[in-house]
Amino acid sequence: MLTDGPLDVLTGDYLAELTMLILGRDRLKNPELGYAKTFLRQLEECLGLAHERGVRIVVNAGGLNPAGLAGAVRALAAKLSVPVSVAHVEGDDLMPYALPSGEGALTANAYLGGAGITACLRAGADVVVTGRVTDAALVSGPAAWWFDWAPDDHDRLAGAVVAGHVLECGTQATGGNYAFFTRHDVSRPGFPLAEIAQDGSSVITKHPGTGGVVSVGTVTAQLLYETQGVRYLGPDVTARLDTVRLTQAGPDRVAVSATRGEAPPATLKVGVTRIGGWRNEVVFVLTGLDVDAKAALVRQQLSALLAPVESVTWTLARTDHEDAPTEESASALLRLVVRDPSPDRVGRALTSAAIELALASYPGFHVTAPPSPAQPYGVFTSTTAPAASTPHTAVLADGTRLPVRVDPGPGGPGAEPVVSGRGGVGASPAGPAAPEPPAPAGPGPGPGPAPGEQGAAPTRRVPLGAILGARSGDKGGDANVGVWAETDPAWEWLRDTLTVDAFKALLPEAAPLEVTRHALPNLRSLNFTITRILGDGVASGHRFDPQAKALGEWLRSRHVDIPAALLEPPAGFPVPATTPEGTP
Numbered sequence: 001m002l003t004d005g006p007l008d009v010l011t012g013d014y015l016a017e018l019t020m021l022i023l024g025r026d027r028l029k030n031p032e033l034g035y036a037k038t039f040l041r042q043l044e045e046c047l048g049l050a051h052e053r054g055v056r057i058v059v060n061a062g063g064l065n066p067a068g069l070a071g072a073v074r075a076l077a078a079k080l081s082v083p084v085s086v087a088h089v090e091g092d093d094l095m096p097y098a099l100p101s102g103e104g105a106l107t108a109n110a111y112l113g114g115a116g117i118t119a120c121l122r123a124g125a126d127v128v129v130t131g132r133v134t135d136a137a138l139v140s141g142p143a144a145w146w147f148d149w150a151p152d153d154h155d156r157l158a159g160a161v162v163a164g165h166v167l168e169c170g171t172q173a174t175g176g177n178y179a180f181f182t183r184h185d186v187s188r189p190g191f192p193l194a195e196i197a198q199d200g201s202s203v204i205t206k207h208p209g210t211g212g213v214v215s216v217g218t219v220t221a222q223l224l225y226e227t228q229g230v231r232y233l234g235p236d237v238t239a240r241l242d243t244v245r246l247t248q249a250g251p252d253r254v255a256v257s258a259t260r261g262e263a264p265p266a267t268l269k270v271g272v273t274r275i276g277g278w279r280n281e282v283v284f285v286l287t288g289l290d291v292d293a294k295a296a297l298v299r300q301q302l303s304a305l306l307a308p309v310e311s312v313t314w315t316l317a318r319t320d321h322e323d324a325p326t327e328e329s330a331s332a333l334l335r336l337v338v339r340d341p342s343p344d345r346v347g348r349a350l351t352s353a354a355i356e357l358a359l360a361s362y363p364g365f366h367v368t369a370p371p372s373p374a375q376p377y378g379v380f381t382s383t384t385a386p387a388a389s390t391p392h393t394a395v396l397a398d399g400t401r402l403p404v405r406v407d408p409g410p411g412g413p414g415a416e417p418v419v420s421g422r423g424g425v426g427a428s429p430a431g432p433a434a435p436e437p438p439a440p441a442g443p444g445p446g447p448g449p450a451p452g453e454q455g456a457a458p459t460r461r462v463p464l465g466a467i468l469g470a471r472s473g474d475k476g477g478d479a480n481v482g483v484w485a486e487t488d489p490a491w492e493w494l495r496d497t498l499t500v501d502a503f504k505a506l507l508p509e510a511a512p513l514e515v516t517r518h519a520l521p522n523l524r525s526l527n528f529t530i531t532r533i534l535g536d537g538v539a540s541g542h543r544f545d546p547q548a549k550a551l552g553e554w555l556r557s558r559h560v561d562i563p564a565a566l567l568e569p570p571a572g573f574p575v576p577a578t579t580p581e582g583t584p
Helices: 017-031 035-054 068-081 117-121 137-146 154-167 215-223 291-306 349-357 488-497 500-506 550-555
Strands: 009-012 057-059 086-090 107-110 125-132 192-196 202-204 231-233 238-240 245-251 251-259 260-263 267-287 311-317 331-340 375-384 393-396 401-405 453-456 458-463 467-474 479-487 515-520 525-530 560-562
Touching: 009 035, 017 035, 017 107, 017 375, 035 057, 035 068, 057 117, 057 137, 068 086, 086 117, 117 125, 117 137, 117 291, 117 393, 125 137, 125 291, 125 500, 137 154, 137 192, 154 192, 154 202, 154 231, 154 238, 154 251, 154 260, 154 349, 202 479, 215 251, 215 467, 215 525, 231 331, 251 488, 267 291, 267 349, 291 349, 453 515, 467 550, 479 488, 500 515, 500 550
Parallel strands: 009 057, 057 125, 086 125
Antiparallel strands: 086 393, 107 267, 192 202, 202 251, 231 238, 238 260, 245 251, 267 331, 267 375, 311 331, 393 401, 453 458, 458 560, 467 479, 479 525, 515 525
């Protein structure tokens, strides 16, 4: 980013729910730790170049110890003889204070906004280190400094928050993790950047000559990532996602405009992590015939041993194929996951006993790994804290401490601010939804009539992803799936067809859970939130896909009856090249 083109501010997002748990364990071992050490290694390579080019650096790598990281950056700068001013933001760590759900907490951090970053930059800082701030604050804070926005410049701040949300996961905005990746060369996508204007509008682009693509599609995908509802609540502003408009403004240039903002809520979200207990797992390989009977035998043989264990989960993945040409493709996987407050009940004694069945169980018995000891797992929960009483503080290079306060205006919607996660491991609680008209009655996209006539329009039964993109991610124990169409006719079909009931029919794992649908017509998108599908979150790792990164791709792979007219490529859209059969 520093060598390929001009920049004013370089941001870096290092935190996530799982990261906070890891940093909390680091801090237990050494109170002087608790920050992202990888940032220091990266900074050693580029601090001099950033200073030479006048680029400010703003990162949340401070984690649980922003003051400690700021001191380490000063020491590094002295070692490199680079004269930079280093400031930091603190006040997010609420462990010293009583919390409603604070008993047994390992970490408890409020998600602060960008006002502390703004204060540090206004005081002349070259490097700003924060703890837990919202990911978008890394962009909205510098933008407010650059344009001298006031706290009640809600539309402008909301535009910067949207730009920050697009940038937060790096190359996910330039073709990485993109549903239609076969249309573009995304083997080495460049990182995105935002050109932000005085009115809060922006252009998302990337440095010339870098790989990947910036399109309305890639930006839409990232806008839907780990969001929930039409109001994207934050500690500085509430951004109305249903007002955002995207326009292809040139090759690798997407204009983001018309974003409306509202006052922020009166509370901050507080992410709390705990050690939830101990877990272990064994994966049995079942090859060839009688897979179900083999799985039943193992479960019966281990039932007495597992009886005292608090949580036992068996999952049979039928990855086997009939008359398979390789042993691996003839095999299924039976996964046992155990959890318990005591490491003894799920420790090596249990996994060793499972392995010791080898000569007395199903034919072809083997497992994917040797016996292992129990490992601690984490639990992520959230609560709230009053924004007015959270000690948000900008600490300048000379030690001056500047209290920061953002007062929510009258009528700030909702009671909980949004938090989005790096790499998709953040959380974004839902804000109040704008009323959505009920979807018209009619056939859903689940199992239905054979291809051909469905009403008056001919249809074909094909994967949903033939015309729709999707991106999914985790939000604590919840997950979201954003689905978008590329044309107005496809959007109208999506809006009318993919109801909550149809969504549950396509993703049966969501059927028993609460699913909420939000419509974003400007983005031709629907956003679904699935409550508690991830249990206690990624750190507890109870699911095959613990961060819900592939839920969207599972949805796109489901076969539905789609009007044949929608399956013709839109004018100007490249048709993916087909790969010769057998080619990786």
